Ligand SMILES: Nc1ncnc2c1ncn2[C@@H]1O[C@H](COP(=O)(O)OP(=O)(O)OP(=O)(O)O)[C@@H](O)[C@H]1O
């Protein structure tokens with residue numbers, strides 16, 4: 153994206169202003185920022201829901217894997233960009249997990265035996281064997297989101313966008329879901345961009361943080377420094393403060409901590425000489 | 426879900442009826458229904474009702490069917506009473522016939538829905554040429570019943586927590602109360618449906634004119650037997666006349 157501006161049809165003011173963003177292959181990016189800053193809007197551009205579904209005025213240069221969402225129908229963008237929404241309830245359309253996962257492939261008109269093979273792969277990979285014929289009402293929040301991710305990943309997108317995928321989950325399920333994404337990034341070298349308010353949950357996995365404020369990108373780069381510089385907007389994990397104080401006291405810690413466990417480990421190593 | 430609607434909720438079981446192709450099951454239910462509507466004899470109505478009940482029993486769904494039976498009983502009683510009062514001639518026979526017929530029709534209808542997954546049903550419809558958009562509408566409307574029930578609860582709870590009383594006042598006041606419940610609920614569901622539409626787009630819905638299916642339907646030997654049986658049931662109302670039986 154280069155110099156992207158966007159205005160919703162129902163408003164006067166642009167919600168995105170002069171956005172420059174380049175996403176590389178195999179990157180796992182956290183997109184953070186205060187409520188209403190335009191994160192979801194940015195995400196919707198990536199898979200073409202904006203402008204195809206929402207309309208509005210979209211300006212600037214945009215290429216997603218060579219496709220311009222203004223000239224490409226959403227269903228074609230869906231081949232490149234997988235989208236996981238905040239509420240899994242609204243993205244599960246069937247009373248059967250198997251059919252749910254098959255749906256995207258059915259829409260593409262794949263032959264049944266190929267759908268079967270891919271669905272089986274996905275079921276195995278996401279550990280859904282025992283949930284195969286459950287309806288969403290019989291699944292926990294974490295399981296639902298797992299099914300949602302599996303049904304998107306089965307279409308083999310190159311970019312996975314997750315808009316607050318863990319907002320309805322407890323921290324442990326949330327970390328598990330984010331870990332599943334990490335595995336896809338490592339195994340298939342896809343790119344992932346996750347919108348999340350709880351920075352510390354994503355921190356173990358991401359290698360880049362993008363911060364937005366009032367429609368602009370105000371920070372972009374390596375997690376530790378970007379979070380430090382923008383902690384007023386997105387908060388800062390407590391572990392960063394502990395780390396800073398230890399360093400100030402002269403502990404030779406060479407890497408910033410992604411998790412409390414990691415810091416404890418590093419500290420132990422130093423103390424044991 | 427409330428108990429009368431139990432009839433339309435598929436509970437997976439592995440019986441002869443469940444394994445049938447939805448199309449042959451549909452033919453079976455339809456033939457029972459048609460035969461019951463066509464036959465003027467009490468005895469035949471009893472035969473059809475017994476047959477439908479037997480099939481429900483074979484499908485191990487009797488326990489699910491009884492709530493429906495209870496729910497429609499007052500209606501059947503009303504039908505019986507109305508016919509008894511308003512029919513000239515032999516009102517008792519006719520009223521009994523109508524009441525039995527109503528039981529048979531609902532039972533054969535229930536038989537189909539108790540043993541067919543919504544997904545199988547939509548699959549059958551698609552094979553008959555109904556476009557995916559419509560079958561999806563059907564599948565999804567069933568899928569979202571529990572979600573809608575949750576939403577009603579959420580909105581009610583939100584209203585109650587602000588001092589709203591649903592069951593207060595006279596009939597008119599109560600009807601008004603339900604409007605208070607309905608307005609936010611409709612807004613809520615419109616928003617939900619927009620989010621669902623977005624999610625459908627993101628799963629490449631509409632990408633091809635000819636979407637495929639993970640499962641395809643295939644008629645097997647039992648299905649053909651059931652089809653033959655259905656044809657026989659469909660013509661059975663003629664049997665008493667042909668065989669020259671004098672039954673009521
Ligand atoms: N469909 C819409 N029509 C008009 N304005 C919208 C629409 N959706 C969002 N907006 C506005 O655009 C701005 C950005 O919204 P967006 O949903 O992108 O924010 P966000 O960063 O995702 O916030 P949150 O963290 O709360 O999800 C907000 O001011 C919002 O009110």
Ligand SMILES: [Mg+2]
Nearest residue numbers: 191192193315
């Ligand atoms: Mg958002």
